[in-house]
Amino acid sequence: MMSVSSSAPTSEPPVLFESNLAMRTYILNRPLKLNALDEAMLDLLRPKIEEWSASDLCGIIVGTGVGRAFCAGGDVASVVEYASKPETRPRAVYFFKREFEMDYILAMLRKPYVAILDGHTMGGGVGLSAHAPFRIATENTLFSMPETKIGYCPDVGGSYFMSRLDGELGTYLALTGNTINGRHVFELGCATHYVPSRRIPILLDRLSALENAHPSVINNTVEEFTAERQPEEPPLPLVGETRDALDYAFRHDEVEKIIQDLEAYAQHTSPAISRWARQTLEALHLRSPTSLKVALKAIRQGKKMTLLQALDMELRIATAYCNGASPDFATGVKAVLVDKVKGKRPEWSPPTLNEVSDEIVSRFFSPDSPYLSSVPNLEIPEHLKSQEGTHKPMKYALPTEDEIGAMVRGSHSAGGGTGLTLDELLANFDNIRNGKLGVREKVLEVARRKCDVKDNGGDGNFIWLKWKHQLNRP
Numbered sequence: 001m002m003s004v005s006s007s008a009p010t011s012e013p014p015v016l017f018e019s020n021l022a023m024r025t026y027i028l029n030r031p032l033k034l035n036a037l038d039e040a041m042l043d044l045l046r047p048k049i050e051e052w053s054a055s056d057l058c059g060i061i062v063g064t065g066v067g068r069a070f071c072a073g074g075d076v077a078s079v080v081e082y083a084s085k086p087e088t089r090p091r092a093v094y095f096f097k098r099e100f101e102m103d104y105i106l107a108m109l110r111k112p113y114v115a116i117l118d119g120h121t122m123g124g125g126v127g128l129s130a131h132a133p134f135r136i137a138t139e140n141t142l143f144s145m146p147e148t149k150i151g152y153c154p155d156v157g158g159s160y161f162m163s164r165l166d167g168e169l170g171t172y173l174a175l176t177g178n179t180i181n182g183r184h185v186f187e188l189g190c191a192t193h194y195v196p197s198r199r200i201p202i203l204l205d206r207l208s209a210l211e212n213a214h215p216s217v218i219n220n221t222v223e224e225f226t227a228e229r230q231p232e233e234p235p236l237p238l239v240g241e242t243r244d245a246l247d248y249a250f251r252h253d254e255v256e257k258i259i260q261d262l263e264a265y266a267q268h269t270s271p272a273i274s275r276w277a278r279q280t281l282e283a284l285h286l287r288s289p290t291s292l293k294v295a296l297k298a299i300r301q302g303k304k305m306t307l308l309q310a311l312d313m314e315l316r317i318a319t320a321y322c323n324g325a326s327p328d329f330a331t332g333v334k335a336v337l338v339d340k341v342k343g344k345r346p347e348w349s350p351p352t353l354n355e356v357s358d359e360i361v362s363r364f365f366s367p368d369s370p371y372l373s374s375v376p377n378l379e380i381p382e383h384l385k386s387q388e389g390t391h392k393p394m395k396y397a398l399p400t401e402d403e404i405g406a407m408v409r410g411s412h413s414a415g416g417g418t419g420l421t422l423d424e425l426l427a428n429f430d431n432i433r434n435g436k437l438g439v440r441e442k443v444l445e446v447a448r449r450k451c452d453v454k455d456n457g458g459d460g461n462f463i464w465l466k467w468k469h470q471l472n473r474p
Helices: 039-054 076-083 089-107 124-129 158-164 169-176 183-187 197-208 215-223 240-249 255-265 271-286 289-302 307-322 328-338 358-362 401-409 422-432 439-450
Strands: 015-020 023-028 060-065 069-071 113-117 120-122 134-137 142-144 451-455 463-467
Touching: 015 039, 023 039, 023 069, 023 197, 039 060, 039 089, 060 069, 060 124, 060 197, 069 113, 069 124, 076 089, 076 307, 076 328, 089 124, 089 307, 113 124, 113 197, 120 124, 134 183, 134 215, 158 169, 158 289, 158 307, 169 240, 169 271, 169 289, 197 215, 240 255, 240 271, 240 439, 255 271, 255 289, 289 307, 289 328, 289 358, 401 422, 401 439, 401 463, 422 439, 439 451
Parallel strands: 023 060, 060 113, 069 120, 113 134, 120 142
Antiparallel strands: 015 023, 451 463
């Protein structure tokens, strides 16, 4: 049921399905392709997921993968091949349509859904898991939305969930395409739990034996298998002053202004900030300039959308790429996935940010764009659309910065309206999250960055926290 190192025989189907008491499991089974999603897998997945969702015998749905990946993305090489010829281009668009529909169906399941991210979880694999109420990372997890590397744009709901990560973390990950791994996937909010890989089979046995598959029971069961951070584990990146610099630089709605701030930070007196800024500039330089501008606009618009609206916008963007709004998708896929060129910048067109005009960006968004004349509609079961209001993918994750801020300001549903000390803040979240591992560290890190300490009487008897409303340049 769990990831294994051996390759599956080619005679096996690309998705396997298992039933174990009230638990239903789909197992992505293309290990030699790192379980990249293709048409055949979508053909198998959707009817089975819809069947399980409607079955009274199904209590929990679990998603896993064979080999070194949960799912390393969509089979974009085939998509680009289809898009290269007018007669097969509709097939390329149809792939995105069906993939996004699958993502939405999984997001709105009425049954608890547990995604096991034990290995590569990228692009299309993020789409299958990012909207789940339970997303379990392991030490093997490699998590990224690398679309700007191949001249494309984050999709599968990326404009929705990445825009809702703390601060500008999602903007940074969307534009750079950088990878986060292991426990960091949990600590940065992309997973809800961290469980060592060796414990996953036992966890799944426990989940299958649950007589009551209520989400709170599932959460408590998963928490039993989590592990504390060990001294030898690498520290969480993107914290402290570096995180302040990230939020400040990536707050802009124009890529050129982000670059401008990063160039200034590259000369910063802090070695940590300057090193991070130089590395980030190097990453952005390798990315498609068109993709960077399209991705930033999509992230900004996605923050104000429902998941279905975001997926609909992303389908329009995908259709524009397939219809030739930019040659960069084909260029990037050939360079990165076919020729496997590393460390060399593909021949993007236009080659610079300044040459990516507003007209080029509008090709992906404007209702009048000729590249969007053939956009299909997402076909979603009507009963799922009413689930949007109950969709809470962060409910069992670490508290977000917004939630911590609400507690400090006195507007949290579980907090009072008076000033809090740091100890009271920590105690409140320990209580709300039932002692969840990682909560204390997350609250402390956010409080250090986002709060001022105030001494009411100046005598040190009552020292409380005040939330910083303004983002200051480090």
